[in-house]
Each structure stands twice: as C-alpha cells, then as structure tokens.
Amino acid sequence: MSNDPALSPQAELSLPPRFRFPGMGRTFGIIALFALISLSLHGAEISFSSFREGIPYMKEVLFEMLPPDLSRISNIGALLLDTLYMAIAGTCIGVLFALPLAVLAARTTSPHTALYAISRASVSLARTVPDLVWALFFVVTVGIGSFAGVLTIAIDTLGFCGRFFAESIEEIDHSPEEALETLGAGRCAILATYIFPTCTPSFINTVLFSLEKAVRSSVVLGLVGAGGIGVELKVAMDTLQYGQASTIILCIFVVVLVVEQMSTRARTALLTTS
Amino acid sequence: MNAPSSTTIRTPPPLIFSEVRKSYGETEILKGVTLTLNRGERTALLGSNGSGKSTLLRLIPRITAPTGGEIHVLGKELQHLSRKELKLLRAHIGFVFQKHLLVPRLSALTNTVHGALGRTSFGRAWFHSLAPQPIREEALACLEKVGLANHALKQTRHLSGGQSQRVAIARALMQRPELIIADEPVASLDPESGENVMRLLGELSQTDNLSLLFSTHHLEHALNYADRIVGLSSGRIIFDKRSDQTSLEELRSFYE
Ligand SMILES: Nc1ncnc2c1ncn2[C@@H]1O[C@H](COP(=O)(O)OP(=O)(O)O)[C@@H](O)[C@H]1O
Ligand SMILES: [Mg+2]
Numbered sequence: 001m002s003n004d005p006a007l008s009p010q011a012e013l014s015l016p017p018r019f020r021f022p023g024m025g026r027t028f029g030i031i032a033l034f035a036l037i038s039l040s041l042h043g044a045e046i047s048f049s050s051f052r053e054g055i056p057y058m059k060e061v062l063f064e065m066l067p068p069d070l071s072r073i074s075n076i077g078a079l080l081l082d083t084l085y086m087a088i089a090g091t092c093i094g095v096l097f098a099l100p101l102a103v104l105a106a107r108t109t110s111p112h113t114a115l116y117a118i119s120r121a122s123v124s125l126a127r128t129v130p131d132l133v134w135a136l137f138f139v140v141t142v143g144i145g146s147f148a149g150v151l152t153i154a155i156d157t158l159g160f161c162g163r164f165f166a167e168s169i170e171e172i173d174h175s176p177e178e179a180l181e182t183l184g185a186g187r188c189a190i191l192a193t194y195i196f197p198t199c200t201p202s203f204i205n206t207v208l209f210s211l212e213k214a215v216r217s218s219v220v221l222g223l224v225g226a227g228g229i230g231v232e233l234k235v236a237m238d239t240l241q242y243g244q245a246s247t248i249i250l251c252i253f254v255v256v257l258v259v260e261q262m263s264t265r266a267r268t269a270l271l272t273t274s
Numbered sequence: 275m276n277a278p279s280s281t282t283i284r285t286p287p288p289l290i291f292s293e294v295r296k297s298y299g300e301t302e303i304l305k306g307v308t309l310t311l312n313r314g315e316r317t318a319l320l321g322s323n324g325s326g327k328s329t330l331l332r333l334i335p336r337i338t339a340p341t342g343g344e345i346h347v348l349g350k351e352l353q354h355l356s357r358k359e360l361k362l363l364r365a366h367i368g369f370v371f372q373k374h375l376l377v378p379r380l381s382a383l384t385n386t387v388h389g390a391l392g393r394t395s396f397g398r399a400w401f402h403s404l405a406p407q408p409i410r411e412e413a414l415a416c417l418e419k420v421g422l423a424n425h426a427l428k429q430t431r432h433l434s435g436g437q438s439q440r441v442a443i444a445r446a447l448m449q450r451p452e453l454i455i456a457d458e459p460v461a462s463l464d465p466e467s468g469e470n471v472m473r474l475l476g477e478l479s480q481t482d483n484l485s486l487l488f489s490t491h492h493l494e495h496a497l498n499y500a501d502r503i504v505g506l507s508s509g510r511i512i513f514d515k516r517s518d519q520t521s522l523e524e525l526r527s528f529y530e
Contacts, residue, residue, distance in 0.1 A: 175373065175375055176375040176376065176377060178337060178375070179369070179371060179375035179376075179442075180377075180388065180391065181337075181364075182335045182337060182367070182369045183365065183369075183388055183389060183391045183392055183445070183449065184361045184362070184364045184365040184391050184392020184393070185388070185391040185392070186361075188396070189391055189397075189399075189400060192397070192400045193377060193380070193384075193388060193391075193400050193401070194377050197377055197379045197380050198377065198378065198379055200379065
C-alpha cells in the first residue's frame with residue numbers, strides 16, 4: 001500500500017491508530033444500551049425450565065391440530081369473507097379521509113401552521129396507538145361486531161396513509177406550482193392538476209401496502225370482539241378444538257398470501273401503465 | 275370567454291415600469307428600472323448572469339412584489355389589485371419559464387387546457403376529459419400551432435425538452451394572452467431545438483400581434499426574433515435600441 005503513487009509521503013507518517021476513544025457521550029450510550037438489554041432479559045421472566053416443560057404440550061397441541069378439522073369449513077369461509085369485507089371497507093374509508101388530511105399535514109401544502117400541527121398530531125395518534133387498542137375502544141363505544149373492526153381499520157389506514165401520503169406530497173418538485181399559479185390556478189386547482197396526479201404512483205403503492213396490512217390485522221381483531229374470523233379462532237382454542245383452530249389458521253394463511261400476491265400484481269400492473 | 279380584446283378602442287401599452295426597485299435583504303437588484311413596451315412589439319432583454327433579468331420578469335405577473343416604483347400591466351397598476359383582479363390579470367399574461375414546468379404525468383392536451391384555468395369556473399380546465407368541448411378544441415388548436423397536435427395524448431414526461439417547451443408555449447397561447455413573458459426559454463435546450471422554439475415564439479407573437487418580452491443570452495436570437503433590444507446592467511436599463519439599428523458587435527461590447 002505504501003507504494004501507491006497517489007499517496008503523498010506524509011500519509012505514511014501519520015498512520016491512524018487502530019482504536020480511538022469514542023468520546024464520553026458515545027461511551028455512556030454504549031454502556032446504557034448494554035444495561036438496557038440485560039435489564040430486559042432479566043425483567044421479561046425468561047425461563048428455560050418453563051420452556052422445557054412446555055415442549056411436550058406444544059407437541060401435543062400440534063399433533064391435535066393434525067389433521068385439520070374440515071367439518072365447519074363453509075362457516076369459516078363465510079367468516080373469512082366477512083373479514084375481507086371488513087378490511088376492504090375500512091381501508092376505503094381510511095384512504096378517503098387520509099387524502100385531505102395528508103394535504104393539511106404536508107408542510108408544502110398546508111394552509112396554516114396550526115392546521116399543519118393539528119393534522120400531524122392526529123395522524124401520529126392514529127398510527128402510533130396499536131390497532132388492538134383502537135379495537136377495544138370501538139368495541140366499547142359502538143358495540144361488538146364488524147363495524148368496530150371497520151372503524152379500527154379505517155383509523156389504522158388513516159394513520160398509515162396519512163403519513164406516507166403527506167411525505168410523498170412533500171417530496172415532489174414544487175416548482176410547477178408556481179407556473180400554475182401564474183396561470184391563475186387556485187389552491188384546489190393546483191391540488192387536482194398537479195399534486196395529486198404527480199403523487200398518484202406513490203399513493204397507489206401506499207394504498208396497496210395499507211390494504212395488505214389491513215387484511216393481516218383484520219384477522220386478529222375478532223380476538224377482542226371487533227368482528228371477523230378472529231373470534232372463531234379464539235373460541236376454537238379456548239374449547240380445545242385444535243383441529244378447527246388449525247383449519248382457521250391455514251385458511252387465514254392462504255387468504256393473506258393470496259391478497260399479498262394480488263396486491264403485488266396490481267402494483268406492477270398499475271405502476272407500469274400509469 | 276369573450277372574444278379577444280381586439281374590440282377595445284384605445285389600448286394602453288402592455289407594460290410600463292417606472293423607477294422599479296427590487297431588493298433582496300440588503301442587496302438592491304433593480305435600482306430604478308424604467309421601461310415601456312409597445313403593443314405588438316417583440317422585445318429581447320439582455321444582461322449577464324445575476325443581473326436581475328428573472329427578477330424583473332417575475333415582477334410582471336407579481337410572482338414577487340417590487341420594493342419601489344410602479345408597474346402597469348395591460349393598463350392596470352399591480353399594487354392596487356385585489357387577489358381576484360390579480361388572478362384575472364395573470365390569466366392574460368403568458369409566462370414561459372426556463373424549465374417548462376409542465377405537469378409531467380398529464381397529457382400534452384391537458385397541460386395545454388391548463389392555460390384556461392384563469393378564465394374558467396371551478397374544475398372546468400383541470401383535465402381535458404372534463405373540459406367543455408370548445409376548450410378542448412381550442413387547446414388542440416394551440417397544440418397544432420406549436421406542431422404537437424399528434425402528441426396530444428402523450429404524457430409530457432415522455433416528451434423531449436424542446437417538445438416540452440413547445441407545450442409550455444401552447445399553454446401560454448391557450449391563455450389568449452396579450453403579453454407573453456419568456457425567461458430564457460431556450461437556455462436548457464440544445465441549439466437546434468432552441469432555435470426552433472425561439473422561431474416559434476417570435477413568429478407566433480407576430481402573427482397573433484402579441485407583445486413579447488423575452489430574456490436571453492443568445493445575441494443572435496435577440497437580433498433575429500426581437501424588434502427591440504434592451505440591456506439590463508447594474509440594476510438599470512442601460513441599452514435600448516431597435517434590433518435593425520444595432521449589430522452583433524455592439525451587443526457583444528455591451529457584455530464587456
Ligand atoms: N429569492 C431570492 N432571494 C434572494 N436573492 C435572490 C432571489 N432571487 C434572486 N436573487 C438574487 O438576485 C440576483 C439576480 O438574480 P436573477 O434575477 O435570477 O438574475 P438573472 O436572471 O439575470 O441571471 C442574483 O444575485 C440572485 O442571487
Ligand atoms: Mg434568470
């Protein structure tokens with residue numbers, strides 16, 4: 001290496017040390033990180049003996065799951081369809097509200113800083129509170145059933161799409177807006193003729209991801225009473241009908257997989273043509 | 275949607291600058307520009323980089339406001355216009371930017387229809403497919419004028435730089451403008467497309483009897499496509515001649 005003609009003679013003289021003291025702040029950070037990890041391992045009640053004792057039961061449950069009990073398959077199919085409806089309806093409602101909210105929550109299009117802050121905050125709230133918590137809230141307020149699930153998914157979608165719509169609005173080149181403005185275009189016209197058409201590909205992408213997410217989350221919402229296939233799974237597990245449980249799990253697996261496949265295809269089809 | 279203003283009896287000059295000043299912070303870019311454009315005349319604006327050409331042109335549709343002086347555009351004093359009046363006035367000033375600034379994911383036809391945004395009611399000039407038939411026909415006619423009628427449905431992101439700039443001109447024509455402002459319209463084009471675009475602008479404004487004010491670094495363009503050449507330096511107009519009374523040599527010396 002020292003023969004490298006590009007290296008100046010001085011470079012050889014000041015060979016950097018192998019290790020450097022990372023500085024007080026970083027040292028402290030590293031120590032804190034290790035402390036946190038060991039605290040977590042300790043606090044989470046990790047127990048190898050419980051795991052070892054659980055192995056026979058795991059075997060037992062897994063064996064009882066086989067073969068899957070197909071006796072109620074048509075019932076399960078109907079419930080899965082309901083779950084899918086719930087996911088799609090919730091996504092649609094969520095996207096519908098996410099569009100205007102994203103316009104308010106994007107720095108470049110928001111008409112007022114106060115409005116910007118409020119919409120940013122609501123998008124964050126919708127996104128950061130987990131879906132099961134929203135589901136519990138809606139089950140209490142609008143009652144057990146699919147509608148609570150639809151609302152949950154709508155809020156979840158609002159948070160997800162609101163954030164990514166706003167980001168893609170902020171990312172586009174905003175100079176053509178000035179041109180439209182000098183043509184006499186107002187705010188609405190600029191949104192309709194420039195912002196939305198330009199963001200369409202990324203919006204489509206986000207909506208499809210959001211739909212996949214909604215389908216995955218819709219199957220567990222039933223666990224807390226918010227409609228769909230989840231409640232059936234819970235009942236089957238609680239009443240030790242593991243054969244039925246495995247049927248449900250397999251069906252869920254297939255549905256989620258199919259939705260993801262279709263979404264991927266839709267993505268390539270829509271994004272290559274638009 | 276009235277007929278063009280040929281019915282007006284006595285029309286004021288399209289543009290009057292009197293002692294116009296513009297500062298950004300402490301630095302004064304325009305130090306008292308006085309200039310009157312004549313109706314139907316094509317005027318080239320010369321000036322070295324940073325001399326304030328763009329700054330001057332952007333004052334005309336009031337993208338920015340001057341710090342002093344008066345600007346009359348199409349007979350209106352800009353400072354006293356309400357938002358609505360300004361919007362109406364802007365609708366009649368075609369502005370062609372150095373970068374075409376089209377909507378890349380919309381068709382050439384829709385981008386041209388946008389020229390009618392200032393004079394149509396809500397939503398009627400957003401997309402060609404939603405626009406009234408006369409507007410669609412007019413837009414196609416404008417595209418025809420710039421030679422792109424056969425690319426009407428192509429998204430503009432698939433057009434070349436020269437073609438895009440021609441769509442931008444079609445969009446400006448769609449405004450039924452009385453005045454076209456062009457800020458270095460060919461600076462980002464190759465010489466041949468630049469020549470084409472410049473010829474198009476010059477010829478169109480002549481046939482439609484529009485007033486044209488364009489900035490450029492091409493002295494030949496100024497000589498060939500303008501009737502009058504003005505030069506901006508140190509924040510003032512220091513050169514003002516008819517293009518047939520000056521020469522390439524004289525213009526060159528202006529840059530020194
Ligand atoms: N928005 C702005 N803020 C501050 N300074 C600006 C702004 N726009 C232009 N300037 C300055 O004004 C001067 C003139 O710029 P410009 O009008 O673009 O010149 P030209 O178009 O002749 O090259 C330059 O020095 C530029 O830095
Ligand atoms: Mg400039």
